[in-house]
Amino acid sequence: MKEKKNSWMWFHDYFSKTEIHLHGFTDIYASIKTKYQSIDIVEFPCFGKTLIIDGDVQSSIKDEYIYHEALVHPAMLLSNNVKNVFLAGGGEGSTLREILKYKALENVVKCDIDEEAINIYKEKLVEWHKGSFFDSRVTLKHTDARSLLESYPDSSFDVIITDLTEPTEGSPSKRLYSKEFFSLCKNKLKANGTLAIQASLFRITTYEMHASIAKTIKEIFPITRSFAPYVPSFDTTWGFIFASNQADPINFSPEEIDKRINEKIEGDLRYYDGITHLHLFSLGKDLRELLDKEGQIITDDAPFHLERKDQI
Amino acid sequence: MKEKKNSWMWFHDYFSKTEIHLHGFTDIYASIKTKYQSIDIVEFPCFGKTLIIDGDVQSSIKDEYIYHEALVHPAMLLSNNVKNVFLAGGGEGSTLREILKYKALENVVKCDIDEEAINIYKEKLVEWHKGSFFDSRVTLKHTDARSLLESYPDSSFDVIITDLTEPTEGSPSKRLYSKEFFSLCKNKLKANGTLAIQASLFRITTYEMHASIAKTIKEIFPITRSFAPYVPSFDTTWGFIFASNQADPINFSPEEIDKRINEKIEGDLRYYDGITHLHLFSLGKDLRELLDKEGQIITDDAPFHLERKDQI
């Protein structure tokens, strides 16, 4: 006779060879391998329904609003009256949901290479996308995002957002984090356009990939800002980068942000407002110093590569 | 950027509050909650396809033959020409598969309360049952095994086998391990009939439930023998009990066992033969001493109960 147990199925989230976070789950909603990735949707007692891609927590029902509001709203609010948006990735549909809150929006092109995954999300992640995939302003594409973006005339978009998996060895995202790609983004943006990207784990003990993406994007855009909200289901602060030619987030007061939210957005925000904006765009001194001195420039020919030093 | 990982979904097998065995799995074939139990069928790199019930490993494709041959063949070979068998439990169909190897067999009644589970096994565990559920000699019943057994005339069966989950609090198996139930078995067996039961984890550090079942069954049958093959996917030796009125396993030579196997069985055995019989029915001195002094008698009114002493 063994010990009575609570939960016997666990997800192991590997941070390094000697740091593993275990989450027991109680239900499996989907467990599928598409052509591009492994997708698991499970129920965690603490975080609720949660999407896991290739063994990385993507978003949980309990805190996905933090990630998606932080990714979308600074770029959407700091560009001028946003009508056209290009979204690379953003599978679950939450990034799309946030974009669609803007009253002036006319068209958003969402490009995700993995159609099979999107079909699963449409069915299984209704709480995430809330029908966004079916909004008439949305153009869904299932192809390589870089090639698609190249096909548009210059100055086509007010905002570009990339919400992709990380550019690790063999990932289809690898060509979407290079200097060449960011240069392409700049060309396709209007003069006062803005770019927002998800940019990897960012904390003082794990910063190498983020610092490299930040350094690379600085080569292309005059204004770039890293920010890093804490996402509980990730157990860490997560890095994003805002880039533009004109608008700088640190010049916007909480009052100005709150005013723009009231004017432009239909529906509620749970995480982002003027004070949160202040929080996001004032990084700790240690992280600012890291960004000043760390990072390698990523190009198509010289992709990001790292030997972790804390591994034994 | 996190550590590259091998497998991120893990089964946690709880032996005690401070002993947990983790098994990474790579595929999920089924994950279902029936009216009676939780059923998971997953793929372990080491043990292959594996059935887990309520968080306990039931059997793996790689070593289920050990468990099922050990449970079935001593009882089948030591009874006389076996024509009628009653099987309680044995969900996966492997116990049935072994019983059906006997050329003289005319009828086996298999009673498992959980029809929904059996339907899953029929579809998902073909490598286990190999079609046994559909053999014309088999009568399938989905009801309480004790009530069903009571409905037969005395001396109906040559062999009774119970292959049930453990009689823990709230388990439907609770009334199938009591002195009253074993007495019922004796009545329904022919004079030279035999009984074989799965009888819980049995090793010198975890023996309480097995010792109690053994002590209880000794109250009813003149001859009882505990045996405990090592089952790799369980990480432990597992206890079974043989009981009869006449035949005693330790009086059968390896040569006699091999002779009976040749005469009575059609098809191959992978684990059990004359020498294995010798191995099984010669327990270590420490386990024999434990059986002499430990255990409580289980009755319908006084079910098995244990406060584990190694828990902190």
Added chain:
Amino acid sequence: MKEKKNSWMWFHDYFSKTEIHLHGFTDIYASIKTKYQSIDIVEFPCFGKTLIIDGDVQSSIKDEYIYHEALVHPAMLLSNNVKNVFLAGGGEGSTLREILKYKALENVVKCDIDEEAINIYKEKLVEWHKGSFFDSRVTLKHTDARSLLESYPDSSFDVIITDLTEPTEGSPSKRLYSKEFFSLCKNKLKANGTLAIQASLFRITTYEMHASIAKTIKEIFPITRSFAPYVPSFDTTWGFIFASNQADPINFSPEEIDKRINEKIEGDLRYYDGITHLHLFSLGKDLRELLDKEGQIITDDAPFHLERKDQI
């Protein structure tokens, strides 16, 4: 032959019944049970030398500066010219180290009930305290902090800092988080004095204890502010509370903070400066809303108590 392994000794950090963070360690510097607590000092490849008390990570050599600078400097800079400080707890000596950076400081009373622990830290955590225990401005006491604080005349201190373990059942810290204790603190502070306390894990999925401490302290002080830096070795944002009669952190500009740091502090800060101050005192909207509606008032007779809802 088994799998070759990297690290076989692991610390399990329990966040809930279904959330466990595992950290492999490679060296054990101390593992001792004092009269009050269990103390382990180990080496993590990722976070370096780390202090664990009663199974909770207290501080790692790699990021303890975040916790200790955030706890100490807002209170020290926002009080007037600080001469006298009372510190309850703060075992490792890092809080003391930060306090001692103030040029005007004349006396700091550090009270920690566990003298045996302090003696271990003096020897094993030199990188933390950097000799602070032996500074001539320090008065070390090993007694109950509440009784000691009661023994001082009213208005004795410019700053009071509590850096204690959490007020869980049976903890000696239990009487140091109640309304009565905070009232005592107010009496012993000068009119423009400030109070800073470590105030438990604080994130949207785990906030109950922090919200209760915050609600309790609001009963006593007119100005209170929660703040929550992310501490990597904790895998979470950690809650602190600032309280005072006069000074409010949100009225201090980054420039004013940087000016005060330059004037008052000798030595460098790694985490805290004007922009970090802005970051700390601008919480996300979701956390602000939680603080508005959650929490129970803690008194000596009604200590904090919680049934966790995410437990299975």
Added chain:
Amino acid sequence: MKEKKNSWMWFHDYFSKTEIHLHGFTDIYASIKTKYQSIDIVEFPCFGKTLIIDGDVQSSIKDEYIYHEALVHPAMLLSNNVKNVFLAGGGEGSTLREILKYKALENVVKCDIDEEAINIYKEKLVEWHKGSFFDSRVTLKHTDARSLLESYPDSSFDVIITDLTEPTEGSPSKRLYSKEFFSLCKNKLKANGTLAIQASLFRITTYEMHASIAKTIKEIFPITRSFAPYVPSFDTTWGFIFASNQADPINFSPEEIDKRINEKIEGDLRYYDGITHLHLFSLGKDLRELLDKEGQIITDDAPFHLERKDQI
């Protein structure tokens, strides 16, 4: 506030990349790196005080008698009147303790290369060795066992026992499992001498190293027998090999074994007796078939090497 916990320090026992057994421990008695190996002595609630070398469980106070009685007594009882024994390894002193139970014994040479380890065991593992290191019949040597054995005249010993760590890459044990070493053993044994060796994990899912050692030793000795008692703290059956020129374990009846135990041994045995002998030397059919067809011959120039097939 986190989950209340039972034990936060855990040993991870790696069986393969996807099979890890976790044991919480409550005390650390020693944690030392010698010139040759890492030694941890900890307290497990289930198995009590336990010795771990290089991350492998060596023996627990609760079940070490199984391993050591199985290793020593078949060889000691089946050789003729044993006066001289050579023991390679056997650090903890338990193997020595069992050897010293023989009344006729005159001298045992125990050779263990790691003197620092032996000194720790002398002090910390008294319950294991029970003073054996200090028995006047014992000659302790701290040098390479193979060179030492070579230095003796041929036919010097009645029994040779090797109780060594496994011959993995870089291990000092590597030259003590080769065909050349076993040939050396044969030369140093008397005509009716016996050899017993610890011979790695042995179960149907992990057998490669054992099968290779068995195949190698068969090249040298006319009679060899694998046996594999289940050791609970190892969670597996563990392989040993008996070898001799004359005596074959399967020809000894339980009665003959019990008679020899009575005549030759002073003190009690807990695991081994005549029936246990029968159990040990009657392997399951599946393991016998594995030994017939698996394994490579290990020589000094061609050491054991394995690519595990179940790794992902």
